Amino acid sequence: MRKVLTIARKEFSSCFHSWLGVLMAAFFFLASGVFFVVLVLGYSKISMNPQQYGLSNFSGINQTQYILGSFFFNLSIMLLFLAPILTMRSFAEEKRQETLELLFTYPLSDFEIVAGKQLGILLFFAALLLPLSGYLAVFRSLGGEFEWAPVLLGFLGFWLLGSAYLAAGVFISSLTKSPIVSALGTFSVLLVFWIFDWVNDIATGRWARIFSELSPLAHYKNFTLGILDVQDVVFFGFFFFYFLFLTLRSIETRNWKS
């Protein structure tokens, strides 16, 4: 366990040591701030004059739901860009610089290496989410009102969705020597999963069911609506560990490839 934590710590701090990591953190913080402000302003505009927006009765709109539900849903779009960039260095960069070779000769199991890297990235991602609570604090201090339970659920859902995407990104990073290829590959794969959600809207019957079960977004939506369903948690857990397993298999290929 000490070794897993050692690698996780190194991975975590190397995210902060690189310009890219700092830039991503700053970008994520600012962009999510813009989303939040726009949503708050939008909500206040509607609440001034609901009739103009075709709403006869304003009480039908839930403030938490309107602002934070949409906020979390918008964050998931950013994840399409964030996950490929956060994970592209994890294995690809080490392969490119050939630093992985030494790591494999230390008394470590492949699992310890993969788990350590994954953990480091998840912690970095969690650290990116922390400042978002600042928006909520400001919102509250300005007189906004929301319920805690759905907000916490939204954070949990977003972190689970992120973890799943990051696991996919780490796997793709382990397939290549080029961080750019890794980022593009991860982006494409996440885009395909994204499209599952559209297909889900168009398709009917059995197909709709299949795509909605496979779509990470469909599972994530429940969290943004404030619904906690064990099925959704299981889905993300399965997604995450499946890619973790694939990553392990992928780095084992050094045993038979040159």
Add this chain to the structure above:
Amino acid sequence: MNNPEPSSLLRFENVSKKYGAFHALRDVSFDIKAGEIVGFLGPNGAGKTTAMRILAGFFPPTSGRVFVRGIDMFQHPHEAKRAIGYLPETVSLYPDMKVIEYLRFVAKLKGVPSYALHAHVRSRMSFCGLLDSGHRLIGRLSKGYRQRVGLAQALVADPQILVLDEPTTGLDPTQIKEIRELIRALGQNRAVILSTHILPEVSMLCDRVMMINQGQILASGTVPELASCLKDREAIHIRILDKKDQELALKILSSIPEVEVLKTEEEVRGETFISFETSPELDLRPRIMKLFVEQGISLAEIQRQQLTLEDIFLGLLKNGQFEGQVS
């Protein structure tokens, strides 16, 4: 476990490694004891790096077994790898880490207990002359210093076996000398395996030499042992001024039965060099001179030389085996 020789630190048993259809190593077996410095010698692509990577536990062989202090390396990789320090061919370290930070990271991964960590890392740094560079970023270090960091990370956790893949390539002469001195000091109570394609380095450093080509061990023995096999061999070098005479000269030489390993070397400004090996007891020079003069060959120089390690090596490469069979 089933290691018959407790004195051997490291043992290769019929190790083969294939990359797809390509045989990088074929049925290699050897033993290495504590206090030995063993040199792997071979041209590029001979299988040295593959052998070293297997030694270091980077990947398992396709067939055969590797024992480290009697422990099967790929059944109990954790215990076995703890006894090994590895310096790869290209010393690739994290460029964005500080030297001390990196060595602490390695020490934790190698299982150095927390209470001993600081002193341990400092002692490795002082051994490799890195005490003043602890807070520099690895990416900003010169090649020589990076090599030292590489050596320091190999020495973390006191491995009994050191595997050094071409430790002196890319260094300037002073740095080469320093690294060689470090290796010699390390070899006193450990087993050191180093690979190189620099022949003099082997005679300078190693107690034992293994010559590798095309994945096979061609010869193995101490430097004096290999040299003793050469006492009855010598090389004769001939320089001919006119390139047109080369064919005729070769014809004459190949008709002499004592001439072996006949070869022409590179041409410089129309001059051709021919060399061959023969027994030193009969001096062929007067006979060759007479024959060449009779045929009107423009002989410029004829010279006898003791065979060097390089000659044995080249001879081995050519014949695939050594006549004086050392093993």
